[in-house]
Amino acid sequence: MSVQLDARPPVAAVPPVRPDRTIRLSRIDTKWSPYLYIAPFFLLFAIFGAYPLAYTLWVSLHDWDLLGSNPAFVGAENYTRLLADPDFWHSVVNTLGIFVISTVPQLLAALWLANMLNRQLRARTGWRMAVLVPNVTSTAAVAIVFGVLFGREFGMINWLLDLVGLDGVDWKSNRVASWVAISTMVDWRWTGYNALIFLAAMQAIPRDLYESAAIDGANRARQFWSITVPLLRPTIIFAVIISTIGGLQLFTEPRLFHSGTNAIRGGPMRESQTVTMYMFENAFAPYYNFGYGSAVAWLLFLLIAVVAAVNVLIIRRLGGGAGKGDPR
Amino acid sequence: MSRLWRASPLTYGALVVATFLSIFPIWWMFVVASRSSDAMGQLPPPVTPGGNLGANISRLFANTDAYFLAGLINSAIVATTVTVSVVLFSTLAGFAFAKLRFRGRNAMLMVIIATMMVPTQLGVIPLYLLMTKLNLNDRLPAVILPALVTGFGVFMMRQYAGQAISDELIEAARVDGCHTARIYWNVVLPALRPAAAVLGLLTFMTTWNDFLWPYAVLNDPENPTVQLSLRALSDGYYQDMSQVFTGTAIATVPLLLVFVLFGRQIIGGIMEGAVKA
Numbered sequence: 001m002s003v004q005l006d007a008r009p010p011v012a013a014v015p016p017v018r019p020d021r022t023i024r025l026s027r028i029d030t031k032w033s034p035y036l037y038i039a040p041f042f043l044l045f046a047i048f049g050a051y052p053l054a055y056t057l058w059v060s061l062h063d064w065d066l067l068g069s070n071p072a073f074v075g076a077e078n079y080t081r082l083l084a085d086p087d088f089w090h091s092v093v094n095t096l097g098i099f100v101i102s103t104v105p106q107l108l109a110a111l112w113l114a115n116m117l118n119r120q121l122r123a124r125t126g127w128r129m130a131v132l133v134p135n136v137t138s139t140a141a142v143a144i145v146f147g148v149l150f151g152r153e154f155g156m157i158n159w160l161l162d163l164v165g166l167d168g169v170d171w172k173s174n175r176v177a178s179w180v181a182i183s184t185m186v187d188w189r190w191t192g193y194n195a196l197i198f199l200a201a202m203q204a205i206p207r208d209l210y211e212s213a214a215i216d217g218a219n220r221a222r223q224f225w226s227i228t229v230p231l232l233r234p235t236i237i238f239a240v241i242i243s244t245i246g247g248l249q250l251f252t253e254p255r256l257f258h259s260g261t262n263a264i265r266g267g268p269m270r271e272s273q274t275v276t277m278y279m280f281e282n283a284f285a286p287y288y289n290f291g292y293g294s295a296v297a298w299l300l301f302l303l304i305a306v307v308a309a310v311n312v313l314i315i316r317r318l319g320g321g322a323g324k325g326d327p328r
Numbered sequence: 329m330s331r332l333w334r335a336s337p338l339t340y341g342a343l344v345v346a347t348f349l350s351i352f353p354i355w356w357m358f359v360v361a362s363r364s365s366d367a368m369g370q371l372p373p374p375v376t377p378g379g380n381l382g383a384n385i386s387r388l389f390a391n392t393d394a395y396f397l398a399g400l401i402n403s404a405i406v407a408t409t410v411t412v413s414v415v416l417f418s419t420l421a422g423f424a425f426a427k428l429r430f431r432g433r434n435a436m437l438m439v440i441i442a443t444m445m446v447p448t449q450l451g452v453i454p455l456y457l458l459m460t461k462l463n464l465n466d467r468l469p470a471v472i473l474p475a476l477v478t479g480f481g482v483f484m485m486r487q488y489a490g491q492a493i494s495d496e497l498i499e500a501a502r503v504d505g506c507h508t509a510r511i512y513w514n515v516v517l518p519a520l521r522p523a524a525a526v527l528g529l530l531t532f533m534t535t536w537n538d539f540l541w542p543y544a545v546l547n548d549p550e551n552p553t554v555q556l557s558l559r560a561l562s563d564g565y566y567q568d569m570s571q572v573f574t575g576t577a578i579a580t581v582p583l584l585l586v587f588v589l590f591g592r593q594i595i596g597g598i599m600e601g602a603v604k605a
């Protein structure tokens with residue numbers, strides 16, 4: 001009888017036989033308690049996630065400082081100023097540079113690593129843990145450690161370069177070199193993680209595809225590019241989007257790669273200041289220029305959306321081309 | 329099984345190199361943390377631990393620029409609170425989305441998935457204004473409140489609940505007269521335990537690591553999170569690198585400990601999530 005308490009249409013259509021208090025209460029329960037369970041998420045996200053993001057737009061239209069008692073509406077002035085601000089564009093170029101230098105090798109290395117982890121291995125879990133361990137370290141700690149590894153005088157990287165007869169590089173005040181150093185630490189952290197994501201997708205590929213390809217005479221490399229990569233396309237797109245959202249907001253690594261009072265500028269000549277760092281520099285101590293900082297945030301938001309869309313298009317195009325050779 | 333998949337010695341060789349690259353920076357962090365400060369100026373750089381760890385630790389905790397102990401305690405408070413909250417609210421909402429029927433369910437689930445794509449970090453300025461208004465600047469609740477729920481957590485629990493809990497089980501509990509809250513507590517939560525544990529571990533590690541927002545809102549040097557203590561150490565006018573590295577090592581130990589104990593589950597969680605995504 002209490003099967004009727006189920007709110008599913010076929011059962012609920014039957015008129016209740018005994019509409020006593022218990023049944024009414026449980027009807028209320030089944031109807032309304034789901035909303036109660038999802039309410040905390042929506043409530044907290046609305047206050048601390050959605051509202052601040054939307055309100056950023058409002059703040060960006062004002063001349064808004066720390067006192068902020070009566071911020072003046074200035075329309076698009078922050079944006080026009082920003083679009084003519086060389087330091088902003090400098091940070092955009094830095095961010096895109098670091099993003100490209102880090103993401104492309106990272107995803108290729110992750111594919112390669114996943115392909116190796118996908119073989120019959122002794123101590124499977126051990127290898128997986130080994131490639132994932134960089135991902136579970138403290139980002140701030142790693143940024144500081146890499147900052148020292150890439151030191152000019154006594155850094156281990158320059159020492160190694162010296163051993164093989166190359167000149168040391170000034171990793172902190174050469175612009176492109178600082179991008180490479182920061183990309184190295186981003187890749188160190190994320191390659192293993194992405195490899196595991198790709199590995200999971202690879203394991204879902206039926207093995208007889210490879211067997212018939214082998215019978216047709218396709219070697220390992222050919223199988224990898226003609227079967228594995230095309231079938232992994234959705235996962236690769238997912239990884240690219242996640243890397244784009246994360247990579248374009250890069251902050252902790254470049255911030256702590258540098259040290260001292262001007263580290264938020266990413267080096268003496270802003271060599272590796274990312275857009276998020278530029279937002280931070282303007283919005284918080286010492287300037288507290290909230291309006292200008294908010295304009296930076298919104299332009300970064302746009303940049304992320306555009307780059308993510310472009311990336312998906314590129315991957316679609318590339319994957320589509322490779323897919324034509326698919327031996328299925 | 330097909331011999332296509334056998335690993336060659338070359339595979340093992342490459343994996344050994346990958347493992348070395350993964351572990352070396354962490355190893356080296358502990359090496360420098362256990363030596364005296366002149367280890368930094370040595371070439372070739374030392375790669376074996378020294379005997380100075382104890383002395384470095386006591387100097388670190390006595391350092392009045394870093395407030396390292398306060399940072400550790402604060403980070404533990406923040407990460408624990410956030411973890412409990414995320415697991416609680418995610419299992420509740422995940423259960424509702426996977427197993428309960430209500431109007432607007434699919435639309436709201438889409439909203440949750442969309443929130444995972446939104447760079448909420450870009451909202452830090454209004455968040456800062458909000459915390460100023462609430463008089464929470466420089467205080468831990470300012471760090472805790474925005475982290476109490478994540479779309480990722482809800483989605484993950486929804487996916488797991490969908491496959492781990494059969495509709496019959498919930499039906500049977502209803503027939504026995506259980507109201508929904510009881511079903512959540514007695515049926516759903518125990519069934520979700522493995523996935524909830526992974527979510528808890530991932531949340532703890534992310535929160536422990538969080539840097540940008542605490543950096544923006546906690547400006548009182550005496551009340552930092554551990555990552556902010558590290559920043560203070562690293563930006564210090566006079567840098568004693570063995571002390572800085574002792575700090576980075578201590579800040580990393582809790583994460584490594586979690587990973588050594590539960591690495592298998594964390595890997596399982598990441599890989600399962602990937603297939604469904």
